[in-house]
Amino acid sequence: MAATAMFVEVLVVGIGSLAALTVFLVSLAGVKNASRLAPLAESTVIAGLALAFAYALGILVDRAADSVLTSKRRQLRARYFVSSITYAEARRAISSNPDLVARADYARSRMRICRGWVFNSLFLFIVIDFAIMRFPLEGRILMVSATTAIGALLVLGFYVAWRNITLTSYKKLALQAQPMVPHLFPQQVAPVTRAESEGSAL
Structure with a gap:
């Protein structure tokens, strides 16, 4: 079950990355070339290759995102665990x-x-935004503005969601592990709220 869940989550990330890459390549190709390449999308072979590539791309983006956010993740973890050893003990x-x-x-x-x-x-x-500027569309300025605003809100929303889930998970792990290994937690961990209780340990 764990392996299946990891496959699905990597694929979910990879499909989004593949969509971005496809839009970029279509924009570079231009209107005429894009229309000529459109029939390829109906090929079963191409669909299978796209799925496999999406999974591989998902792994790449996931690792890159983890590397970029490692520092922030460690800051969040430090609120409840004094070291990596303490964190590992709690997980065990x-x-x-x-x-x-x-x-x-x-x-x-x-x-x-x-x-x-x-x-x-x-x-x-x-x-x-790049595609909008490349193709002959009306109202480009409005479309670019709307796309940029929506994109910025999505970036912020996903980041806040990631941060909240990560922080709540560390807190839950500390609360769950404290009765088992009390020597790891010399200070009492603050009680978890009802909203945080839906999270779980990382």
Whole structure:
């Protein structure tokens, strides 16, 4: 089940990245070339290759997004764990509880999707703006303005979602592990709120 969930979440990220790349390449090709290439989209072989490439692209974007946000993620983790060793001990402490592990996997899945779509949203609105400027469309300024505004809101929204899920998950992990390994938490972790209780440990 965990492997299937990881496949799906990487594919969700990869499809968005592939869409951005496709819009960019079509924009470069121009109107005439794009119309000539359109029939290829109906090919089963091309569809299969696109799916495989989307998965590979999803892995690439996921790793890139993780690298960019590593510093911020460590800052969030430091609010509840004094070191990487403490964090690893806490994860081991809950590993024997299938329910907590399942909740943690679900939280990580949501976190990865939001993290990947922070960058997908950025890529998409940039290439859509580029496409609008490349093709003979009316009201370009309005369309570019609207696309940029929507894109900026999506980037911000996915980032805030990623941050909130990540922070709540660390807090939940600290709360869950504290009774099992109290020596790791010399200070009492603040009680989790009802809204945060829907999150889970990373």
